[in-house]
Amino acid sequence: MYRTLGRAAVVTLVATGAAIAQSASPPPPEVVKDLAPTGTLRAAINAGNVVLVQKSASAVSGVTVDLANELARRLGTPVAPTVYDTAGKVTDAVKSGAWDIAFLAVEPARAAVIGFTAPYVIIEGTYMVANDSPLRTTADVDRDGVRIAVARGSAYDLYLSRTLQHATLVRYPSPSEALQGFIADKLDAAAGVRQFLNAFAKTNPAMRVMPEHFQDIREAMGTPLGRDIGLQYLRGFIEEMKAGGFVASSLARAGQADAVVAPPAAVTK
Numbered sequence: 001m002y003r004t005l006g007r008a009a010v011v012t013l014v015a016t017g018a019a020i021a022q023s024a025s026p027p028p029p030e031v032v033k034d035l036a037p038t039g040t041l042r043a044a045i046n047a048g049n050v051v052l053v054q055k056s057a058s059a060v061s062g063v064t065v066d067l068a069n070e071l072a073r074r075l076g077t078p079v080a081p082t083v084y085d086t087a088g089k090v091t092d093a094v095k096s097g098a099w100d101i102a103f104l105a106v107e108p109a110r111a112a113v114i115g116f117t118a119p120y121v122i123i124e125g126t127y128m129v130a131n132d133s134p135l136r137t138t139a140d141v142d143r144d145g146v147r148i149a150v151a152r153g154s155a156y157d158l159y160l161s162r163t164l165q166h167a168t169l170v171r172y173p174s175p176s177e178a179l180q181g182f183i184a185d186k187l188d189a190a191a192g193v194r195q196f197l198n199a200f201a202k203t204n205p206a207m208r209v210m211p212e213h214f215q216d217i218r219e220a221m222g223t224p225l226g227r228d229i230g231l232q233y234l235r236g237f238i239e240e241m242k243a244g245g246f247v248a249s250s251l252a253r254a255g256q257a258d259a260v261v262a263p264p265a266a267v268t269k
């Protein structure tokens with residue numbers, strides 16, 4: 001489920017963002033109106049991705065939180081983050097108008113309802129298997145009879161749903177539940193973000209993570225379709241955040257320096 005952060009947590013988020021803010025000219029009023037029509041920037045934070053969001057009992061932090069805070073600072077609005085435990089729930093919530101900006105991987109199914117910037121981070125999607133598994137490469141996994149644990153609605157679920165030819169996906173509510181199901185249901189492989197799978201394998205020596213990856217997960221900022229003025233601004237904003245070192249610095253502070261900052265993308269004026 002998701003929850004709106006309490007006042008104390010919001011203060012923590014704002015303080016984090018203020019410490020890393022960069023100067024910039026205020027955006028035109030029409031941009032502010034498009035991105036924060038209520039006067040508050042409502043940011044969907046996907047806590048299901050450990051590279052982008054780190055969660056404690058009282059607050060969340062990470063590169064997406066920093067980006068949301070910096071954007072709100074530039075817009076001159078408060079920020080109201082809502083934390084979701086999976087990317088699928090973030091996508092579902094756009095239908096009810098619950099948020100103004102979100103941080104999700106670019107996927108065709110999501111692009112039907114969300115306008116995306118270019119990616120700011122590239123993360124690898126790969127497989128974890130048992131040490132004694134005969135599956136050695138990502139290509140080995142796509143075979144008849146192979147069952148793969150995935151988090152429902154995740155970027156790798158969406159990608160594998162449209163690319164696998166033979167293997168079967170077994171969906172669970174969240175990434176952590178997918179790993180639990182992989183073991184409990186004796187599946188053949190678990191798909192996920194490399195960093196998350198590596199962390200699990202370190203404490204479970206009977207498991208190994210494949211060195212190859214099947215997907216470049218392109219993490220981007222999004223806003224509901226139809227907010228064209230706001231989306232254009234977001235595209236330039238993300239490029240500035242990459243080029244100026246904001247994204248790289250935020251990732252390093254969060255202990256995620258191995259995540260790859262996405263290359264520059266052209267922004268159409």
